[in-house]
Amino acid sequence: MTGLRAASLGVPFEPVPGFRDTDLPRTADLRTVQDPWTGEEIYVVPALRPRWAVLHVQEADAAGNARIFGSPGYDLLMAQAADHVILTAERIVPTEELARRPELTRIADLTVAAVVEAPGGARPGDCSGCYGVDEAGIRRYLDAARTPEGLRSYLESVP
Amino acid sequence: VIPALRGRPRPRGGNARGGGRPSPAAGRPTGAYHVPVETAGGRGPAAKVVPLAAAAALVADGDHITVGGVMLHRIPAAFVRELARQGRRGLRLSKPSPSYDLDLLSAAGCLAEVDAGVASLESAFGGALPNYRRAVEAGLLRVREFS
Numbered sequence: 001m002t003g004l005r006a007a008s009l010g011v012p013f014e015p016v017p018g019f020r021d022t023d024l025p026r027t028a029d030l031r032t033v034q035d036p037w038t039g040e041e042i043y044v045v046p047a048l049r050p051r052w053a054v055l056h057v058q059e060a061d062a063a064g065n066a067r068i069f070g071s072p073g074y075d076l077l078m079a080q081a082a083d084h085v086i087l088t089a090e091r092i093v094p095t096e097e098l099a100r101r102p103e104l105t106r107i108a109d110l111t112v113a114a115v116v117e118a119p120g121g122a123r124p125g126d127c128s129g130c131y132g133v134d135e136a137g138i139r140r141y142l143d144a145a146r147t148p149e150g151l152r153s154y155l156e157s158v159p
Numbered sequence: 160v161i162p163a164l165r166g167r168p169r170p171r172g173g174n175a176r177g178g179g180r181p182s183p184a185a186g187r188p189t190g191a192y193h194v195p196v197e198t199a200g201g202r203g204p205a206a207k208v209v210p211l212a213a214a215a216a217l218v219a220d221g222d223h224i225t226v227g228g229v230m231l232h233r234i235p236a237a238f239v240r241e242l243a244r245q246g247r248r249g250l251r252l253s254k255p256s257p258s259y260d261l262d263l264l265s266a267a268g269c270l271a272e273v274d275a276g277v278a279s280l281e282s283a284f285g286g287a288l289p290n291y292r293r294a295v296e297a298g299l300l301r302v303r304e305f306s
Contacts, residue, residue, distance in 0.1 A: 003253065004225065028304050048225075049223070050222075052222060054225070063207065073229035074229070074256075075228070078227055086214050086217060114207055114213070116209060121237040124231075124236065125259060126233065127233050135284075145263070155244050159237060
């Protein structure tokens with residue numbers, strides 16, 4: 001999360017509290033810098049700047065402006081950190097409809113490269129206000145993915 | 160890894176910067192914003208609206224991606240399945256709280272690197288991500304674990 005935030009701000013790394021006396025700095029290649037005011041060493045996380053942020057939203061217009069209902073999670077940060085955004089949306093709505101409530105627009109079209117109309121596109125996960133977690137769908141995936149053949153037929157049968 | 164999926168032809172020339180180009184992520188300065196990209200469907204007001212397969216074809220082998228949603232909530236699952244169907248390889252996935260998405264991409268052999276915070280299905284499904292775990296234990300993924 002911190003790495004995405006650093007990328008969203010255009011800085012090469014960001015300091016994080018904690019990590020002392022754990023193995024995480026070694027496994028994640030975290031390094032320290034010196035606080036220029038106090039001289040204390042602090043761990044920093046490198047910026048994570050993906051080429052693509054792929055986000056599923058409830059509503060988007062054809063230009064790539066989007067509304068997210070319920071918790072946005074890290075999606076807004078991801079949209080700012082990545083070079084380009086790909087949206088899948090429960091509904092594609094007219095721009096005029098979004099313009100009636102501009103404060104609800106969370107993703108701006110500027111860096112959006114593609115918009116896909118994908119009702120049910122978060123299944124077997126949930127989509128706030130549209131459907132809940134499909135528990136049978138999760139179990140079906142887990143069963144299928146035990147073998148390569150199972151996964152292959154799962155991918156062929158679940159859009 | 161599914162050898163059967165590897166044989167599927169990858170659409171060429173359909174992605175944003177021309178087919179088959181290597182991902183230029185490594186050489187970019189961190190401070191440069193708004194890298195221009197042609198929209199997926201050419202020009203015009205509805206040019207960005209494309210079918211799922213065309214959007215997934217924008218992502219090239221080796222690209223660095225992040226995937227929205229938290230755990231099982233509002234994840235672009237259909238898109239992730241399409242990446243697996245298209246047989247994408249060598250992706251780097253950065254996501255604070257992956258679940259089904261990370262496990263499926265691991266099972267399908269799409270990933271080379273993962274930056275993750277907490278990686279888990281929710282407790283109702285036993286918590287762990289079996290295919291991610293298998294890929295890590297087999298040494299197929301480079302993993303960085305962050306907060």
